[in-house]
Amino acid sequence: MSQTRPVALPPTEDQAGTVPDAMPARVGSGDRGVSDTADGLTALLTAARQASLALASAPTQVKNRALRGIAQALRDNVAGIVAANAVDLSVGADNGLSAALLDRLTLDEARIRSLADAVAEIELLTDPVGEVVRGSSLPNGVKISQVRVPFGVVGVIYEARPNVTVDIAALALKSGNAAVLRGGSAAENSNRVLVDLIQQALVAAGLPGESVQTIDPYGRAGATRLMQARGFVDVLIPRGSAGLIQAVVTESTVPVIETGAGVVHIFLDDSANLAWATDIVHNAKVQRPSVCNAVETVLVHEAAAARLLPAVLGRLAEAGVTIHGDAAVRALFPAAVPATEEDWSTEYMSLDLSVAVVADLDEAIAHIRRYSTGHTESIITNDIVNAERFLGEVDSAAVMVNASTRFTDGGEFGFGAEVGISTQKLHARGPMGLPELTSTKWIVRGSGQIRS
Amino acid sequence: MSQTRPVALPPTEDQAGTVPDAMPARVGSGDRGVSDTADGLTALLTAARQASLALASAPTQVKNRALRGIAQALRDNVAGIVAANAVDLSVGADNGLSAALLDRLTLDEARIRSLADAVAEIELLTDPVGEVVRGSSLPNGVKISQVRVPFGVVGVIYEARPNVTVDIAALALKSGNAAVLRGGSAAENSNRVLVDLIQQALVAAGLPGESVQTIDPYGRAGATRLMQARGFVDVLIPRGSAGLIQAVVTESTVPVIETGAGVVHIFLDDSANLAWATDIVHNAKVQRPSVCNAVETVLVHEAAAARLLPAVLGRLAEAGVTIHGDAAVRALFPAAVPATEEDWSTEYMSLDLSVAVVADLDEAIAHIRRYSTGHTESIITNDIVNAERFLGEVDSAAVMVNASTRFTDGGEFGFGAEVGISTQKLHARGPMGLPELTSTKWIVRGSGQIRS
Numbered sequence: 001m002s003q004t005r006p007v008a009l010p011p012t013e014d015q016a017g018t019v020p021d022a023m024p025a026r027v028g029s030g031d032r033g034v035s036d037t038a039d040g041l042t043a044l045l046t047a048a049r050q051a052s053l054a055l056a057s058a059p060t061q062v063k064n065r066a067l068r069g070i071a072q073a074l075r076d077n078v079a080g081i082v083a084a085n086a087v088d089l090s091v092g093a094d095n096g097l098s099a100a101l102l103d104r105l106t107l108d109e110a111r112i113r114s115l116a117d118a119v120a121e122i123e124l125l126t127d128p129v130g131e132v133v134r135g136s137s138l139p140n141g142v143k144i145s146q147v148r149v150p151f152g153v154v155g156v157i158y159e160a161r162p163n164v165t166v167d168i169a170a171l172a173l174k175s176g177n178a179a180v181l182r183g184g185s186a187a188e189n190s191n192r193v194l195v196d197l198i199q200q201a202l203v204a205a206g207l208p209g210e211s212v213q214t215i216d217p218y219g220r221a222g223a224t225r226l227m228q229a230r231g232f233v234d235v236l237i238p239r240g241s242a243g244l245i246q247a248v249v250t251e252s253t254v255p256v257i258e259t260g261a262g263v264v265h266i267f268l269d270d271s272a273n274l275a276w277a278t279d280i281v282h283n284a285k286v287q288r289p290s291v292c293n294a295v296e297t298v299l300v301h302e303a304a305a306a307r308l309l310p311a312v313l314g315r316l317a318e319a320g321v322t323i324h325g326d327a328a329v330r331a332l333f334p335a336a337v338p339a340t341e342e343d344w345s346t347e348y349m350s351l352d353l354s355v356a357v358v359a360d361l362d363e364a365i366a367h368i369r370r371y372s373t374g375h376t377e378s379i380i381t382n383d384i385v386n387a388e389r390f391l392g393e394v395d396s397a398a399v400m401v402n403a404s405t406r407f408t409d410g411g412e413f414g415f416g417a418e419v420g421i422s423t424q425k426l427h428a429r430g431p432m433g434l435p436e437l438t439s440t441k442w443i444v445r446g447s448g449q450i451r452s
Numbered sequence: 453m454s455q456t457r458p459v460a461l462p463p464t465e466d467q468a469g470t471v472p473d474a475m476p477a478r479v480g481s482g483d484r485g486v487s488d489t490a491d492g493l494t495a496l497l498t499a500a501r502q503a504s505l506a507l508a509s510a511p512t513q514v515k516n517r518a519l520r521g522i523a524q525a526l527r528d529n530v531a532g533i534v535a536a537n538a539v540d541l542s543v544g545a546d547n548g549l550s551a552a553l554l555d556r557l558t559l560d561e562a563r564i565r566s567l568a569d570a571v572a573e574i575e576l577l578t579d580p581v582g583e584v585v586r587g588s589s590l591p592n593g594v595k596i597s598q599v600r601v602p603f604g605v606v607g608v609i610y611e612a613r614p615n616v617t618v619d620i621a622a623l624a625l626k627s628g629n630a631a632v633l634r635g636g637s638a639a640e641n642s643n644r645v646l647v648d649l650i651q652q653a654l655v656a657a658g659l660p661g662e663s664v665q666t667i668d669p670y671g672r673a674g675a676t677r678l679m680q681a682r683g684f685v686d687v688l689i690p691r692g693s694a695g696l697i698q699a700v701v702t703e704s705t706v707p708v709i710e711t712g713a714g715v716v717h718i719f720l721d722d723s724a725n726l727a728w729a730t731d732i733v734h735n736a737k738v739q740r741p742s743v744c745n746a747v748e749t750v751l752v753h754e755a756a757a758a759r760l761l762p763a764v765l766g767r768l769a770e771a772g773v774t775i776h777g778d779a780a781v782r783a784l785f786p787a788a789v790p791a792t793e794e795d796w797s798t799e800y801m802s803l804d805l806s807v808a809v810v811a812d813l814d815e816a817i818a819h820i821r822r823y824s825t826g827h828t829e830s831i832i833t834n835d836i837v838n839a840e841r842f843l844g845e846v847d848s849a850a851v852m853v854n855a856s857t858r859f860t861d862g863g864e865f866g867f868g869a870e871v872g873i874s875t876q877k878l879h880a881r882g883p884m885g886l887p888e889l890t891s892t893k894w895i896v897r898g899s900g901q902i903r904s
Contacts, residue, residue: 403898
């Protein structure tokens, strides 16, 4: 119903410009003095809250206009974005960032166009705001319905991935939320340019520029304030390393949606199809080893180990994967190095794989219960009873039969993009798309009824 | 699908008996030594986690058998429950508990039978476990579906309300969750008897007795441990005073669903029907003033104040309500006492009501935004535009048109009972019934697909 009401008056160009202008210098600003930081951040968070009121009642067509503007601005400003990104990459190289981190930090023309395509795809998705989740008529004639509404202000803390800035801004905007972004000092210049373009598109569409803001210039103090901003921020989503996520979960008084590491398992059952096992394990490990839905551990039924392992592991070895095997694995595949206890709980993010032989499905499930982070696990089997047991008894965000673990992904699931993959059980579990960025309210319509 | 698998073997009578036997003495035990507490609590939490595995795969018919057993045990043991409750009431009276607290603590035959009826009603509700929330086929033929699963272990911290022990145990059981209850030392004897009966019914139905456990004997140290029990407890729900809830939100590292205080508003619009306004305000204030959905503040449109207030407030005054009015209200209703700034943010829990005259709907919404706790607000109006604006712009768990705020209640909404009323936006908002005690998992079924 909020879609049918007129959008609040957009701010003037001047108003939209105040927050960026009031911000500290953009390069190498580092941490600010405490009082400076507190004042500036309070103003920024207040502006976010105010913007969220306009966004909550913004019609879908106005939000879509802003999304089209963002996609166009990205395509029109490739050179400017690449130039700002070059500054971050240069500072990062001087600071000794790893090749993997520098790669994640890089924005080139192809990646920028791909980001614009994702924004255009989000424009096409159904607006979750106003969706009626359930409803009924009470015996006394009162009608109740549970309707999706935006959270209000969403805070996101992530690390040196400027593409996340655009993905989150687009998802937050479509779901009617204001976003406060802490993307890390390593990507400060890239994020600044991206947020400037996003804010211009918002204003051009008649929405407040403060709907999407970055607190990168406030450094660590800004992140700390964001975690304590109860009343200003409705939900906080950390994306990144286990250390970052743990710090946010521990320090935040704002409700957190935890996105977690993936110690991901594939179990090759007695009846596993050899070709499926080989293809799926190869795909899950090799296609993109640095992401959370890549596989870390393969467990194989002892009755099928001799049939499956030589081909499955041979294909991996050809692709440069180091196999960390238990004794039974090493007996069948001598190229494997010995697996240590630590291997079973390590998220490699690299071309490494731990492999163990287990007695049966029970032992596989017990191993997964002990070491899994609850992200994704898959069984390769032709046994319907074992498949159902695996799906029922493995307690992870995604449980699969005969499919690659790489499918646990918002884009693959049809969500356009994803805010992250939740490994917690509260509110959202698995890839988070637009509905996961909403809350609900109960709408109650009566005609004078009272409770007896 | 978990409903189709066989339930795990029930523990023997001996196993079911170990936890209670290992517990400290039941009366006046107070806080235990730190090491004693830590060991006993770790064993108890481990047993809860183990029980949750059996519950998660328990068929609905087995859970329903346990619920029938609990309802029967309550009806068969009225005398024993009343006797244990008498000990708590006597200790409470000696400790100077208020009449309101003693009333909440009291279990008499009628209340026990009403509890048994609620358990029987929960037996009849649809099992939320296994419900398919949504699903689709991906372009490559992979089928995905999002299915409800239990959280696992639910912790609840509440204060001296033994009826909550039964309500929560029944809802947790039906939704496949183990429950760890901290009901407060004031109700320790009542809760002990109730939990004993519940555990016996669980074991008789073939489920682990440790599915429902109390940590009351561990005192405050037990509550603290529960709040830090990440990995053992999946969600923590505090019910009670604002102070209790604030302490849990601040101290807990386990995800919390916040149940909040209700500073509840009714706005009498220019076009309000006089009879509806009079009946609804009276019902919302007088029917049960000590609960969170009772109204605290009435706002009235200035153009309707002279028409509405004499009748609305006169009816309240007859019922013994003290009116705290602003100057405009006192001019129309001289019996009102002056409202202070503090009145606008006070949850009275008593026959007190604050009343203000506002210029229009905008001023009413601004007042509500400033002072509401986001629980429930209602507008009494015959103006469809104002009704829709109120529903859209007031950001509370329940927003109403022409109905009493007392309807925000799990029982009234048809949920059987309620775990509490969430005033947060994450996971659950408003009355929490069975679906709110579940998480989801993604079930992915393929036939060898890999990601390209």
